[in-house]
Amino acid sequence: MGHSVVIFFLAIILAAFFYPQLPAEVAYHFKPDGSPDKWLSREVILIWMLAPQFCLVLLAGTIVWGIARLSTTFRDAEGNLKLERIISLMGNMIGLPQLIICFAMLDIFSYNAYGTQIMPIWIFALLVMGLGFIPLGIFFIQAIRRVVKSPNSVT
Numbered sequence: 001m002g003h004s005v006v007i008f009f010l011a012i013i014l015a016a017f018f019y020p021q022l023p024a025e026v027a028y029h030f031k032p033d034g035s036p037d038k039w040l041s042r043e044v045i046l047i048w049m050l051a052p053q054f055c056l057v058l059l060a061g062t063i064v065w066g067i068a069r070l071s072t073t074f075r076d077a078e079g080n081l082k083l084e085r086i087i088s089l090m091g092n093m094i095g096l097p098q099l100i101i102c103f104a105m106l107d108i109f110s111y112n113a114y115g116t117q118i119m120p121i122w123i124f125a126l127l128v129m130g131l132g133f134i135p136l137g138i139f140f141i142q143a144i145r146r147v148v149k150s151p152n153s154v155t
Contacts, residue, residue: 002088003095004060011053011102015046018109026112034117049105053098060094089139096132100125 019042026045027036040048067087103124111117118124 003092004057004098007095007098007102008053008057011050011098011105014102014106014109015050018113019046021113022109023112026108028108030111030117036111045108049101049108052101056094056098056101060091063094064091085139089136093132093136096128099128103128 022042022045024042025039026042027039028045028048029036029038031037064087067090071087100121103118104121107118107121107124
């Protein structure tokens with residue numbers, strides 16, 4: 001959940017920095033050639049960019065809280081389950097879509113304030129998902145190894 005909160009505050013800082021520089025009508029949708037084709041007021045863009053961030057932070061907090069509450073009920077008797085790692089992983093997975101939304105906001109603000117786009121959002125989304133897969137893959141490989149090495153495992 002820590003990453004979700006950090007990304008949320010980063011989005012608020014970016015919004016506060018760019019808001020005065022934005023025109024009244026902000027381009028938010030772009031054709032494949034990079035030219036804008038849809039506009040909204042800067043207030044509406046700000047709401048559409050920050051509201052999902054806020055909802056995702058609440059979701060991350062709810063997930064962490066719910067898992068922590070359930071963990072007191074369902075403890076692993078042998079201690080093979082590293083509950084703190086699972087809670088951290090699940091809470092921070094919400095940070096991936098938050099990061100993509102934050103980048104989209106930065107890209108929209110950059111285009112409207114300076115006339116330049118950073119990179120297509122779909123490329124950034126693929127990079128984030130690919131990099132997000134690394135810790136998730138490592139976590140699952142370690143979990144599978146623990147299960148295979150467990151004396152209670154069926155072979």
